Amino acid sequence: MLFAFTVILLVVCGALWLAANHYRDNAIIYKAQRDKKASELELANATITDMQQRQRDVAALDARYSRELADARAENETLRADVAAGRKRLRVNATCPGSVREAPTTSGVDNATAPRLADIAERDYFTLRDQLMTMQKQLEGAQEYIRTQCTKLAFYYPEDT
Template sequence: MTRLAAGITLIALCVLAFLVYSNQGLRQERETLRSDNKRLAGQIEWQNKMQIAVASIEENRSRELTNAKNKTDDLQRDVDDGRRRLRLHASCSSAGPSGMADAAAARLTDAAQRDYFTLRTRIETANIQIAGLQDYIRDICLAQP
């Protein structure tokens, strides 16, 4: 019977050693998973902050773009209605004597006036887009995770 007890004890010790060894592996695996989970949670938090920053940049620049377009549209309406005039630096050469009393003031042609407003809108759009890209590079691309 003592041989049987010794055998059972030996088997129990082997099972216990196996359980301790496998338990140690599970602990290491658990610590690895916790570390990975913490790292991934940090990345998700960083990505969420970056999405909020991108949305903020887009909102601000879209508002600026809308305001610039409205300002140009208002100016064009005022010019069309005669409340404002476009100033230009021009010199008129006339075949007649200088200082004619009935000479008309220099003005842009209708096509040139339309082109002026188109160019003004495009320049404002380009400036705002460039500023938005600069914000994106500075606040998003160069931000450290």
């Protein structure tokens, strides 16, 4: 009877040892999985935070250059309106050739007006000025975007192995 009790006790102890070892192995595996997922979650949160900061930076950059472009366009429109109303003049840096001045004239009236652009040339000037300001602000904005955003290090998810 003592022998049977000893055998049963050994079998029960062996079964308990196997069960404990099984649960210990599972606990180690689950802990490793938990640590890996916690690390991935931390990386994902850091990536989200970085993306949100970049979006705020880009929005501020866009607002700044949009405001500068709107100001430049308003200045151009003000100048156009002033020229049209006669408050300001658009001058041409031109000189007359010497032979024209020295030519004898029968008329005693000098040409008192300064050289002036034709109306279509004046409109073209303002259009080109507006396009130049637009291109310049777009270029400055793109350069600052590249300088401030494209050169930053970003968080990336590690590849699954």
